Amino acid sequence: MFTHVMIGSNDLERSRRFYDATFTALGGKPGEMDARGRLIYDHEGGRLMITTPIDGKPATAANGGTIGMGAASEAHVLAWHSAGAAHGGTAIETPPTERPNGAFVAYLRDPDGNKLTARTKAVR
Template sequence: MIAYVTVGADDIARAERFYSAFLTALGYRLEEYHGDLSYIPPVQPGQSQVSPDFYVKSPFNGGPATAGNGAMVAFEARSQSQVRDLHAAALAAGGSDEGQPGFRASYGSHFYVGYLRDPHGNKIALFCSNPDEPGRDG
């Protein structure tokens, strides 16, 4: 089980504006610790945490934060409309577009996804695969 995912940031305030634009809408709670950001996923009453925490931190070695080539973190939304709304909110909060929300021929017929880059270049996906919503072919 993955316990946490960390991305680097040189400007924590810009990173907080970007990530808070969509993670809080997905139920994540923001905690700050020593100037870094910890987004804690929602936990249903009576259940233990099953999703990983998401951390945004200044690099420990003091060097600049850089994005990993081929690295991406994906967050699941409840609906296709939420993917579109959160993608737009993240763009307005300083992100850049890496692929507008929609269906992709490479994935299943109900996999609806939008791609972003955070202000530091980290790639983020917002997706929904709700079988109760219209699919790519319907």
């Protein structure tokens, strides 16, 4: 259904440090800058793109929005959470935990305030 997710940033180098750390913790690769100056992360068929807003106004986080990323294991979720917190992210909600459906999840806000989650597949 989705081809990609695009979010705004007010500081692409700060975003690069955060997302390079979190994507490599999930087994992905560091992002690449395209010819238009957007950071692009491809991982397991999904694409996350980060750009400064084209209207020249400051980037803001979506109120009520969450971007979810799949993780292969609980260890990947924990590594993602640790890498994000160490690279300008903010731990939010509960500590990394197993949910009633068996999924192991963690939540962060990136340096621009976007809400993210990494999670394993539900087992129940």
